[in-house]
Structures are given as structure tokens and as C-alpha cells.
Amino acid sequence: MRIPFTKMHGLGNDFVVLDARIDALPPIGPATAAGISDRRTGIGCDQLILLQPSDVADFRMRIFNADGGEVEACGNASRAVALLHGSKASVETAGGTIAMEPMGNGARIDMGTPRFGWDEIPLAYAMDTLAMPVAWENLENPCAINVGNPHAIFFVEDGPSVPLERLGPEIECDALFPERINVNVAQVTGPASIDLRVWERGSGLTRACGTGACATAVAAIRRGVVSGRRIAVTLPGGTLDIEWTEAGRIMMTGPATTSFIGSFEWTDYA
Numbered sequence: 001m002r003i004p005f006t007k008m009h010g011l012g013n014d015f016v017v018l019d020a021r022i023d024a025l026p027p028i029g030p031a032t033a034a035g036i037s038d039r040r041t042g043i044g045c046d047q048l049i050l051l052q053p054s055d056v057a058d059f060r061m062r063i064f065n066a067d068g069g070e071v072e073a074c075g076n077a078s079r080a081v082a083l084l085h086g087s088k089a090s091v092e093t094a095g096g097t098i099a100m101e102p103m104g105n106g107a108r109i110d111m112g113t114p115r116f117g118w119d120e121i122p123l124a125y126a127m128d129t130l131a132m133p134v135a136w137e138n139l140e141n142p143c144a145i146n147v148g149n150p151h152a153i154f155f156v157e158d159g160p161s162v163p164l165e166r167l168g169p170e171i172e173c174d175a176l177f178p179e180r181i182n183v184n185v186a187q188v189t190g191p192a193s194i195d196l197r198v199w200e201r202g203s204g205l206t207r208a209c210g211t212g213a214c215a216t217a218v219a220a221i222r223r224g225v226v227s228g229r230r231i232a233v234t235l236p237g238g239t240l241d242i243e244w245t246e247a248g249r250i251m252m253t254g255p256a257t258t259s260f261i262g263s264f265e266w267t268d269y270a
């Protein structure tokens with residue numbers, strides 16, 4: 001059985017998008033998602049995106065990390081899917097319903113409202129999530145925020161010097177985070193600008209993480225380390241415009257790109 005796919009990316013965070021909104025696909029579980037995502041034996045991507053019909057929104061977007069785990073949110077894929085869909089849409093995700101609007105060479109996404117409760121991140125036990133009393137070597141006092149998916153944000157003086165390849169997986173899998181965590185290392189570079197590197201839960205170092213940019217902008221505003229509510233967040237793959245509105249919603253604007261389209265032979269990856 002041949003399956004069509006679209007290969008897309010948002011600032012170099014890349015996706016295989018499978019569209020099952022009209023024609024259903026065989027069930028996709030962790031082994032299939034990991035198999036398709038494998039860069040040597042599959043198509044290769046940071047996240048596999050599956051579009052399906054929805055009862056509560058225009059359509060449903062399911063997100064699988066490269067390790068095969070299904071997760072709640074993906075900011076960069078949201079812009080890519082907005083581009084693919086081509087018009088405004090409400091989209092059901094496991095992290096909540098989001099609103100997409102294609103714009104220029106990308107999209108503007110209403111990512112919803114952030115959550116700050118320790119049990120909403122979730123953490124293993126109660127603590128202040130604005131400046132957590134924990135440290136991993138020189139990475140200390142992160143902010144924890146759930147923007148559909150869980151993020152820890154460390155503000156540092158010198159982002160590039162942080163050994164994120166080594167500390168990222170350690171923090172991601174720490175027992176403090178029962179659902180694991182995305183690890184963000186942020187350096188404030190101006191009153192409304194931040195440089196960001198992200199170790200993504202289930203995918204590792206990526207060129208960009210849209211939800212990481214949203215969580216980091218909100219953390220910076222709450223900590224008072226930036227002025228105003230609109231922040232330019234620059235990741236290795238480029239810059240996103242993040243606004244945390246007075247009404248409490250996170251608006252993300254940035255580019256998305258179709259790399260190529262193709263088809264592959266469905267395999268039993270189990």
C-alpha cells in the first residue's frame with residue numbers, strides 16, 4: 001500500500017505530514033512513528049504529524065516525536081499544517097484546540113493559554129514553578145510552563161556554552177518530570193529579544209522549537225527580564241515572533257516551508 005506524504009519544516013524543525021482527513025490510514029503507533037522518523041531507514045523527521053477528522057474542530061492534528069511517543073503540541077508543525085491547509089482553521093490537538101491562520105510565507109497561530117501549576121506541568125511534587133529550587137550543574141532555578149506540552153526554561157548568561165547535548169537528556173528524564181520535559185536554554189539579548197536552544201523531549205536537539213519559544217517568552221515576561229509582551233525569539237534555525245496578549249493568549253508568528261512531497265510503501269514496523 002503506497003502512502004502519500006508531505007515533508008515540511010518550520011525553521012529547520014522538520015516533519016513528515018500524513019493526511020488522513022479524507023482517506024483513513026492504517027493505525028499509527030509508537031513503532032510506526034519511530035520507523036517513519038528514522039533518518040537512515042525511514043523518511044526522517046523530528047516529528048511525524050498525522051491529520052485526521054475531528055468532532056470538535058475543523059480537523060485533528062496528532063504529533064509523534066522521533067522516538068515514537070505521541071505528544072500534545074508542536075508549534076512549528078502548527079505553522080506547517082496551516083500552510084498545507086491554506087485557510088483559517090481550528091485544530092484539535094491533545095494539548096487543546098488551537099487556531100491557525102496562514103500568513104505570508106508562514107502562519108500566525110493562537111497557541112492558547114499557558115499553565116503554571118506544578119501539577120499542570122506536571123512535576124512529581126509541589127514547588128514554585130516560577131523559579132524552581134533545583135539545579136543540574138550550572139543550570140539552575142528553571143521556570144516550568146505547560147503550553148500544551150511541558151517545558152523547563154533556564155535563563156543563562158552564555159547560551160552557546162551550555163553542554164545541552166549532555167545535560168538535555170539528563171534533565172528530560174529526571175524523576176522530577178513524570179511525563180519527561182522539553183529543556184530550554186535562554187539568553188536574554190535585549191529588552192524584547194532572546195536567543196534560545198532547545199533539547200526536545202523525544203527528539204533531541206532541534207533547529208527550532210515553537211512551543212519552546214512560546215514557553216520561553218512567557219517565562220521571560222513573568223520573570224521580568226524583558227519589557228513588553230512581544231518578544232523576538234531566535235533559535236538556531238531562525239526567529240519567531242511571540243506575543244503573550246493582555247487576554248493571556250500566546251500568539252506565535254513565523255515561517256513554514258514545504259520541502260517536497262512523495263509516497264512510501266507502508267511497512268509493518270512492529
Ligand SMILES: N[C@@H](CCC[C@H](N)C(=O)O)C(=O)O
Nearest residue numbers: 074075076149201209210211
Ligand atoms: N518541535 C515542536 C515540539 C514537539 C513536541 C515536543 N518534543 C514534546 O515532546 O513536547 C515545536 O515546534 O513546538
